[in-house]
Amino acid sequence: MKCKSYNLFFMNFANKTKLEIITLLRSGPLNVKTIARKIKEEQSAVSHNLKKLTDCHILDVKNLGKERVYSLNRDTVIPILKLVEKHVRKNCPKSCIKNAENN
Amino acid sequence: MKCKSYNLFFMNFANKTKLEIITLLRSGPLNVKTIARKIKEEQSAVSHNLKKLTDCHILDVKNLGKERVYSLNRDTVIPILKLVEKHVRKNCPKSCIKNAENN
């Protein structure tokens, strides 16, 4: 069962680890190990998160030998992030924007 | 401190109650009591949720006598919801769309 509900979809953006993964993949596809190293999280934690992200089609996967390469569903994700960035710029004081970017 | 981070923003969409409030206010502003009645939640629970929604400027408030009337920040919210609806339509099997709509 995939994309059970909208709140399940948004849950993938409402969490530090997942959001870091999304942000990271914004600049290109990566395998699991690299993602884990870059965001400093355990491999298994990353895998669990990646599962949920792919379940909702926020990420795509491709097998490459023994690696699995994850990539962003840019069609959906980029526009959403841009909307939120715009929202924050418009509605939130400078200090908050800074905080957001440091996550 | 408002909009501390992006995941805080998305948290407002990643929860049944908040999402119901957002959906409800899509068709116009309402006071707290009415919201609580319509979504069948306790008034205090609704108030707690409304606070977070306004903190992130997803909702606006106006005082009207002893009532407080909450309204949607349509500029941000409507486009985001439309993007997600499109995403679900495109990526998720029919059964899932149904599930999503029943939440």
Added chain:
DNA sequence: TGTTCATATGAAATGCAAGTCATATAACCT
């Protein structure tokens, strides 16, 4: 086939957001 590397999975522990309950505040009216 056995070994290594890469990743996934399941169950149990942890953490934290959300809900609950009681109470406070605040506006309006008599």
Added chain:
DNA sequence: AGGTTATATGACTTGCATTTCATATGAACA
């Protein structure tokens, strides 16, 4: 001022997502 209605707030509890840890799967290659 006192009463009533509307909403907010704080502390406590609960529910559930997330992490952790141990282990399984699976691909490549000798």
